[in-house]
Every structure is written in structure tokens, then in C-alpha cells.
Amino acid sequence: METLLMGAVAYDAKVVTIWDGFKQWFSANGLAFDYVLYSNYERQVEALLDGHVHVAWNSPLAWARAHRMAEARGIEVAAVAMRDTDCDLTSVVVVNAASGIEDLAGLAGRRVAVGAVDSPQATLIPLSYLRSEGLEPGQDFDLVHHQVGVGKHGDHIGGERDAARALVAGTVDAACMIDSNHLLFSAEGTLPPGSTRIIAQTPPYDHCNFTAAATAPAALLEHFRSLLLGMSYDDPEVRPLLDLEGLKAWRDGRVTGYAQLEAAVDESGFYDQEGHVAAVDYRP
């Protein structure tokens, strides 16, 4: 029997628990499924394009690279499914409430904390947004990276938390993070409640998707997609898996929410048009 093979990046030990659980559940529901773990998204995308895996659980940045590589090779990749929580995220630029910085113009000449160099939500997208508002990173303001889990495309929350801590410590004047992490850091006390102000919010963008290669067996892939979309939070067997992976329901994949990231990749030269890694300071 043919097995659908999926790649995932091991950004945390729980990844094993998650995909072992999915593997068992898929198997109980008639889908032969297995997974391969990669230590970083670059290797995973290359493996997908080389046909080592049929589908990859990709970060948005990994998607950006995968479709560039696919186009360069004249093949196709498709976004099969995503989480409800992958849709319409925003990133925010946060300052200390007492800093006197009221708007983006106030960032001129200041130090701005971002996440790891490959974090879409804490680095690439917010910096692109600042650029669109007339602030060139490294030129109009100083950039302070928090390189945690490089190669894991910001999946590790550590870089964003370190940026938030730097803001509290006063070693930076502003920090970039995903909207839900601002809520989390405030609620958990990393950011003392009421001590920060949000001075900018990006337009909404999308996050991860299951990226399928054209070589993936169509029937298996469709079975995979329909099983995912049929997973119900009502089902006590499924609920722990959804909780671990951080969603209430799977949705059909869409690629309409990646324009900001694509622009950010182009502006910063992170990947070239063929999907080669071009960022000089990036060591996954």
C-alpha cells in the first residue's frame, strides 16, 4: 500500500507527539501516512522539490521558497490546507507607553527589536511594513535581531519573547511581534500590563500551509485533505491533536494572504526568484 509522506520541521519536542498522533488517527481512518522531521525549513523545501516527501507542513516563508523553486523547475506546488489560526494574522510594533514615541515617525534613529532573521511575523513582514511607511531598516533606525531557532522560520516563540524582554529592559525602543503574542506576553506578564503601546499594525496576512508537490499521489493527497477538513473539534479523539497543533478547524489552502511576505522577501533579498537562499546573514 502506498503511503503519503509528509515533512515537518522539529521546532519543538512536541512535534513528535503531534505527528505521531496524526499518524495513528490517519491510519485508523484508512490513510497510510508517515512523516519525516527536518531541523530547518530550507532542507524540508528542498526535500519536497526533490520528491523525498509528498507534502510539507510549511511556514509561509517556506511556501514562498517552494513556489519559487517550483516555478524555476517548471513544476507545480499547491497549498492543500491550513489552520483556521493561519488566516488573517497581523504583526504589531510595540513601544514602551512612557517612551514618548507616539507613531512610526518617532522610530527614526531608534533601536527596533525583531525576531530571528527568517521570522515572517517578527522580522520580514513588519520590516517591510516599516519600509512601506518610509523607514528603511538599518538606515532610518537600528535593527536588533533576536536569533532564536534560526532555520525554523520563527516557529520558535523565543525570538519574539526575547524582543519583548529587551523592550521591557529598555535596551531597545520598539519591538515587533505577532498580535496574539502581544496579547500572550501581556497576559503572562513578560510585558507588564498597560506598560506598552501599539504604534502600528500590519494589514492581515496568512501563515502556514500544507504544500503538496505535483508528484504527490493524487488519491492519497485528496484523502489526506478530506480527512483534515473533516476533523471536528467535537470529536474527543481529535480534539487533543487540534489543541496541540493550535487550531479549531482545518480550512482549504489559500495563497491570497502571502503578498506582504513575498514583497518582504523580494525587498530584503532573502530568496531570489529561483528560490535560492540569498540572505547573507542566514545560517539555517
Place this chain on the structure above:
Amino acid sequence: MSPPSITDLDELGLDQGGHLLLHRAVSRAAPGQVVEVRGRAPQLRVHLAAWCRSEGHEVEMAEGPGPVAGWIRPGPATGARWHGAERSGPELAERAPTRWGLAARGATVEAGGVEFPFPLNDRAAVWTDAAPAIYRQAAAAQWDPATAVDWNAPVELDDDVEAAIVQVMTYLVENENAALAVPARFLGRIHPHFREVVAVLAVQVADEARHVEVFTRRAELGGRPLGLSTVGGQASLLTLLEEPDFAVAHFLLSVLGEGTFLHLLSFLERHAPDPVTARVCHLALADEARHVAFGMAHLAAVLEADPGLRPRLAAAIHQRHDALAQTAGLNREVFDALVVLAAGSWAPAALGDGFRRVQELSVEMDEGRRRRLVKLGYHPEEAAALSSLHTRNFM
């Protein structure tokens, strides 16, 4: 379609506990009803969108300034966690599902939980209606070894009599260790749904720990080393520890063993040559009476539900007897020590009295066992035969 329900967070942020108000509003919304969120916290709109995304709700953000931040359309996962949840009481279940795990009896248990290793989960196998009252008595009757015994009372005995006391105490401690280990082995296997049964056994284990302590302290009071421990005595106790069936183990330990010990402890209290020995035996006796009462109540309940257990219990006595046939049973040192203790001296006439009293004790023990077996539904003749097969080690 109902009009929107309105939730006003005032100045409270979602990072400051405001999510409680949203949770409550969403869970109370009628099907299809929208929740209008108002508030003045500066980051409310950013947080509201993020919160709704993570909770699986749709949200429409309000445009421009104003008191309304947005409208939540509760998602299909709202309340889903409690679909299929079960009430685990308050009345006793005939069989407590292992998926109820450690939940308080009567709690609502989310579906999909892991199975817990509580194999003793049949009401018929573990429960007795006497358990709640016995637990209340047990909890009320706890005593403190430090203050319940006057450890400074004069204990100045003839050397040979003191040696006999030390030997008897050494034997008692060994048996108390067994009486502690047997219920402890079953404690973690009984489903917590039957909490009063678990509680009785837990207190019983604590009782035995105190018995071990006070008998040890009495043995050491005279400054002598502890006495002898024999292969035969320990072999007899091992058969108790190895019994895998809860009802059989409880029967052998509490009905037969501790039942026999009631007579022994009362004998020791009566003939104790010093006040400390009398007192520690008195305290242990009161606890043991409760252990026996619980054993009788449990076995009576189990036998009522399953009369087929009666021959199995009888077979267990035979089996234990056969297993111990090659061992000495009660060691001679303990028997002799009981004689000396009851005699109070080594004078021939006194020893004669002591010997007669120990003989009377074993008749009393036998009568007690027969009485309890008859009470559990055995024919008097069978009860007599079974009693005679009971271990010569008493416990």
C-alpha cells in the same frame, strides 16, 4: 434571529482578565446570536481579533472610533469540549469507567480522556455501605503515639521477662509490616470513585504505621536489641502479600489474620507486666477491631453479590495451608515468649499458668475465627475445618 448580546469590558483589557467576560458572553449566546464587544482598553481591537482567531470565532471589527470594538460570531467549536462529557455521580456507579480517572465523584468529565490503571472498579467487588461510617470512625479515632502512651512509665522487669516482651514486640512489628503492605498494594488499584473505601484503607495503612512505631518503641525501651525473625513466620506473611485477588487478600488478612490478632492483642493487654506494653496493645487493639469490622463488612457485601466467592475463599485457606505445610508456622521463640509473658516469671508454677493461658488463647482464637466464618455464611462444620487450617503464625 436574536439581537446582539452586548458585553462591555469598560477599561479592562483582554490581557488583564477581560477574556473571562468574552468567554461568558460567547458561551451564553443563543445559536446564531452575535456578541457586541464594547470597551476602552487601548489595545482592545488588536487583542480582540487575535483572541477570536485563537478561539475559532469570526469577528467583524468596528470602523472608526467609538465604544464598539467589534462583533463576535461564535464559532462551531464553542462549548464543543463538553459535548459528550459525562457526570461521574453523585450516585455510585455499578462500574466506574477507567476514563473517569481521578475526577471527583460527581464531577463532569470531558470525553476523550486517558484510561487510568484502576482495575478494581466494580462496585460489587470493592464497595460496602459500611465504608463511609467506618471511615468517619477511623478518622475520629486517630491517636498520636507521642502523647497517647506514657513512655516514661516505669518499666523495670525481670531480665527474662523483658526478653520475652522484646521477642513478642519483634514478632508484632513483622506482622504489622505485612498488615501495612497488603492494603497499600490494593490502594492504588481501587478506582477513586469509591473514595470511602480508598479512605478506609488509607487510614488503615496509617494505623499500621503507628503500630509498627509503638511496638518498636516498646521493644527498645529496655535497651535490648530486637528479637528473632524466622523463615517460617515470614513465609506465612509472604503468602498474604502475594495474594493478587482483593477479596481473597482482604479475607485472609482482615477476617482471619487480624481477627486472630484481636485475641492476641487483648491477651497481651490483659497479661502485660508493664503499663507501656498494656497501653500500646490496647491502642492497636482498638484499631484492629475496626480493620476486622471493615473486612467483615466488605466480604459480606462481596459474598452477597457473588455467592460463588465462598468456595473460592475456602479454597484459598486450603491453598495457603498447603503452601505453608512444610514451614514451622509460629516460631517456638514467640510461643515461649507468650508463655513467659503470661507467666510473669520463670517460677515453675507461674510457667504452668502461663502455658495454660496460651492454650486457652488458641482456643479463643479458633472460636473467634469460626464465629466470623459462620457470620460470612459458612456451615459451622466447614467453619471449624477452615479455622483449623489457619496459619499457626496467627496473622
